[in-house]
Amino acid sequence: MSDTPKSMQAAYVERLGPVSEIRIGELLVPAPRAGEVLVQVAAVAVNAVDTFVRSGSYATEVPFPFVLGRDLAGRVAALGADVDGFRVGDRVWTNSLGHAGRQGATAEYAVVPVDRLYRIPDGVDELPLVATVHAAATAFLALHTHARVRPGETALVAGAAGNVGRAAVQIAREAGARVIATASASDLDDVRRLGADVALDYRDPVLGTLLREALPHGADVHLDTSGHHDLDLAVDLLAPRGRIVLMAGLRARPELPVGGLYTRDGSILGFAISSATVAELADAAELINRMLASGTLTPPRIEEAPLTAARDAHARLEAGALHGVKLVLRPAQAPPD
Ligand SMILES: NC(=O)c1ccc[n+]([C@@H]2O[C@H](COP(=O)([O-])OP(=O)(O)OC[C@H]3O[C@@H](n4cnc5c(N)ncnc54)[C@H](OP(=O)(O)O)[C@@H]3O)[C@@H](O)[C@H]2O)c1
Structure with a gap:
């Protein structure tokens, strides 16, 4: 001192x-x-x-x-x-x-x-790192800690051009998942560059139809970072044993089609990064450091x-x-x- x-x-x-x-x-x-x-x-x-x-x-x-x-x-x-x-x-x-x-x-x-x-990590600057870590740790907790995404599964990321969404697209790809993303029309090319297999305009009037086409076997993981929860659509798009992760929309009160959820063996998981354990945050930090160092997580x-x-x-x-x-x-x- x-x-x-x-x-x-x-x-x-x-x-x-x-x-x-x-x-x-x-x-x-x-x-x-x-x-x-x-x-x-x-x-x-x-x-x-x-x-x-x-x-x-x-x-x-x-x-x-x-x-x-x-x-x-x-x-x-x-x-x-x-x-x-x-x-x-x-x-x-x-x-x-x-x-x-x-x-x-x-x-x-x-x-x-x-x-x-x-x-x-060596070669990583403070600014891009600090700009990335909150969203990336949140995406890690959503996809790995809570939804337990596995290679070969399909992840639907809504709000994919936002802070959490960008990181979620990249972390889901790194986990070996196929990624379907929604974002504003002007952000779709960027979201594809981040690694989304399919990117759709969330304002498209036929979005539901386009998502059903892009998800012939349903979404194993559904992560909506926008906080605008359409659980009717989310449950309809869910694969058997699919997981919907809720992490945004502090005051949202969406309707839930209960039968559609339990007949798919589906689950809804909520989390806040503020409640993550020290061990979970350290796991997130390890992946974030590795992906920042390799350039696979971009700020x-x-x-x-x-x-x-x-x-x-x-x-x-x-x-x-x-x-x-x-x-x-x-x-x-x-x-x-
Ligand atoms: N639970 C947790 O631990 C945790 C941790 C971090 C953040 N959060 C919360 O997560 C949310 C996202 O944070 P962020 O920093 O990623 O916010 P952000 O950068 O503003 O991203 C939100 C994205 O959602 C898009 N969007 C808006 N309406 C949409 C819709 N109907 N369908 C699909 N996408 C839509 C927006 O696109 P346009 O701007 O183009 O409209 C924007 O790109 C915030 O509510 C934040 O408080 C929660």
Whole structure:
């Protein structure tokens, strides 16, 4: 800690509430306790869930003043007691700060429990990595942890040009699945480049017919990242023993054709990344690192802004003004590349 300053710039709130609660100011640099690592932050992603935690719409324990954000990439600045496997200067990332009692990431320094900290692979830059990890870990949890996708199965990914959808297409392909994707018409070529076998415009008036043609044996896994759940269609498209994964649409209340689901031996699985275990997140991190290093997981379009723009970033995300763009915030005093 000898070279570490006593205070740092951070984006934080004193209480949960609207964007106007966000403050940019100085907080004390936290000291790592046993089993924790102090990281000098190079880049922080801005995710929808950060706005849910800040507003209180996603209930979770937070300490005040509460630093926003959950994903960071940076360099190890100091080690707490009983930390093995990392050294000062190592390039690292995490994607599970800012909820369940843990402080957040949008600051010049952050403390990370060592079991939530992963190395950045050689040749991978902090910005594309941090822009990718939340969505990619979510897609991993959906496809592998919960839906248990197998090689040769067919995965239907709705919202395939979004953050989670892009990652889901690539991770499903990597798992050996055939991928049917839906997205806006202008994104279909991009979704095909990511590896979708079939890409369809979700606004097409005959989408249901086109999906039935593309899925002659049904969908083994159905992942709708858009939060617009048409469970009548999803169940109708489901293969025997198919799995529908729900992970978006906090307030959605769709109708469910019960008979169609159970006569297919189908199941509906829901999950939130915030509830993932340390072991599940580590499994996701291992795959993400491997795919980023090999170039098989590609980042979304990135817009970079200073940490001081955190309020504007939350406002734009809440207004739905970030089509296909991932915002990444960078502290003024970032570690050297
Ligand atoms: N459960 C979890 O752990 C977890 C984790 C991460 C994210 N999430 C949630 O997952 C959702 C997706 O996140 P994201 O970052 O991927 O959002 P995103 O980048 O906005 O992606 C959503 C995509 O859905 C598309 N879409 C909209 N309506 C559609 C429809 N009717 N059919 C098919 N596609 C449609 C959008 O396309 P256009 O923009 O072209 O219309 C957009 O590309 C959010 O609600 C987020 O809160 C949940």
